[in-house]
Amino acid sequence: MPGTPLRKNQIVEMEVSGFGLDAEGVCRHGDAGMAVFVPGALPGERIRARIVKVEKRHAFARLEGIDRASADRAEPPCPVYRRCGGCAAQHMTYARTLEFKRIQVRDCLARIGGDALAGLQVPAVLGMDEPWHYRNKGSFPVSGQPGAPRIGFYAPRSHEVIDAPMGCMIQHPTANGLVAAVRAWMEAHRVAPYDEAAHAGALRHIVVRTARDGRAMVTLVSREPSLPATEELLEALRGAAPGLASVMLCHNPARTNVIFEGPVRALWGADAIEDTLCGLRFRVSPHSFFQVNPAQTEALYARALAFAALTGSETVVDAYCGAGAISLLLARGARRVIGIESLSAAVADARFNAERNGIENAEFVPDQAERALPELVAHGLAPQVVVVDPPRKGCDPALLAAIAQAAPRRVVYVSCNPATLARDASYLCKAGFRAVAVQPVDMFCWAGGVEAVMLLESCCSMK
Numbered sequence: 411m412p413g414t415p416l417r418k419n420q421i422v423e424m425e426v427s428g429f430g431l432d433a434e435g436v437c438r439h440g441d442a443g444m445a446v447f448v449p450g451a452l453p454g455e456r457i458r459a460r461i462v463k464v465e466k467r468h469a470f471a472r473l474e475g476i477d478r479a480s481a482d483r484a485e486p487p488c489p490v491y492r493r494c495g496g497c498a499a500q501h502m503t504y505a506r507t508l509e510f511k512r513i514q515v516r517d518c519l520a521r522i523g524g525d526a527l528a529g530l531q532v533p534a535v536l537g538m539d540e541p542w543h544y545r546n547k548g549s550f551p552v553s554g555q556p557g558a559p560r561i562g563f564y565a566p567r568s569h570e571v572i573d574a575p576m577g578c579m580i581q582h583p584t585a586n587g588l589v590a591a592v593r594a595w596m597e598a599h600r601v602a603p604y605d606e607a608a609h610a611g612a613l614r615h616i617v618v619r620t621a622r623d624g625r626a627m628v629t630l631v632s633r634e635p636s637l638p639a640t641e642e643l644l645e646a647l648r649g650a651a652p653g654l655a656s657v658m659l660c661h662n663p664a665r666t667n668v669i670f671e672g673p674v675r676a677l678w679g680a681d682a683i684e685d686t687l688c689g690l691r692f693r694v695s696p697h698s699f700f701q702v703n704p705a706q707t708e709a710l711y712a713r714a715l716a717f718a719a720l721t722g723s724e725t726v727v728d729a730y731c732g733a734g735a736i737s738l739l740l741a742r743g744a745r746r747v748i749g750i751e752s753l754s755a756a757v758a759d760a761r762f763n764a765e766r767n768g769i770e771n772a773e774f775v776p777d778q779a780e781r782a783l784p785e786l787v788a789h790g791l792a793p794q795v796v797v798v799d800p801p802r803k804g805c806d807p808a809l810l811a812a813i814a815q816a817a818p819r820r821v822v823y824v825s826c827n828p829a830t831l832a833r834d835a836s837y838l839c840k841a842g843f844r845a846v847a848v849q850p851v852d853m854f855c856w857a858g859g860v861e862a863v864m865l866l867e868s869c870c871s872m873k
Contacts, residue, residue: 624653734760780806804830814841
């Protein structure tokens with residue numbers, strides 16, 4: 411009956427009416443229209459689903475069958491797609507993923523941003539010509555038994571490691587080859603994988619970074635301070651990747667989910683590699699933040715620079731600047747750039763990168779942006795442009811208040827979460843700015859998330 415409450419393990423037939431934030435299908439059930447989230451279902455489909463969890467206002471279900479398929483449905487090429495939590499959208503065409511992400515941005519702006527953002531046109535998402543093997547960093551958790559390791563990625567909402575012996579289709583091929591070499595070494599020497607429940611074993615994670623010039627860095631994270639058969643490991647890694655430049659060991663004995671919780675030392679080679687972005691060179695160490703999709707990062711940053719519209723005379727603040735990538739790009743067109751970043755290691759990288767690229771008009775403040783910018787503004791700083799690139803939680807209210815007080819001509823907001831982008835942009839619109847343009851970018855192909863960059867301009871007279 412339409413009004414019958416849902417119960418666990420119940421099989422229901424439903425029409426899929428839309429998408430959730432992580433590309434799951436959304437159905438409406440019963441007279442009240444309770445939302446039912448079904449991973450793997452597409453709008454327009456008629457499906458059968460098994461209810462797995464019922465909350466007060468919504469429910470979650472597992473796709474059991476498709477009675478009417480969408481024309482956008484595709485066969486996932488990855489053999490572990492349905493169990494791995496790394497991708498959410500391989501069951502649809504790439505064109506449909508881009509439209510899903512555009513709608514995600516549009517709907518967040520309209521629903522959360524209110525009247526100030528509801529009318530803002532959201533253009534097509536900037537996608538990739540070839541959305542595979544694009545990631546330059548992979549973190550592979552390790553579990554299993556001595557001689558039979560499981561290396562891959564976590565299942566959704568769990569720490570169960572889904573073994574991926576064939577590699578990952580969104581990781582760089584070099585990374586897949588290096589992980590395969592570690593797997594063979596573990597099997598040959600019966601190296602004990604980490605047992606999270608018992609807090610036992612040795613190897614916990616394999617982290618691989620690759621650069622555009624072919625160089626690579628492998629960081630092995632171990633509960634033990636050393637690994638057995640190290641020379642055999644190094645020989646296997648060098649054989650798997652001619653461009654291997656660095657092998658690092660992180661000793662992490664803590665009972666924690668943090669990957670790099672402990673000292674890191676070089677087992678072989680350099681302690682960092684270099685990579686390029688927008689014509690600049692950046693030092694990349696195990697701890698460095700560096701965007702995982704360089705081609706799409708360049709597209710994102712190019713739009714951010716266009717929105718900044720620098721003439722060479724501006725003072726620019728780059729809040730949440732990380733290792734300084736956006737700051738250094740801005741410095742090529744501004745008079746002065748002040749980057750603000752709370753992580754001291756990232757600030758050290760930013761200063762190194764500025765010196766490495768011969769950029770002298772960028773300075774970096776090691777502090778929380780929400781504390782540093784209000785102090786700088788209180789002491790007379792009057793930037794013409796403010797760029798923010800916050801974490802998923804968005805900007806701190808104190809930072810937004812300081813931006814409003816500084817009243818720059820333009821605010822360029824780079825976001826990895828359209829919901830917090832909408833919330834913060836709405837605040838700025840109420841504080842004297844207007845949203846002029848937004849551009850989504852597909853940084854994480856086949857995943858549910860989307861990056862976007864927004865331009866806000868001051869409604870006051872130009873400074």
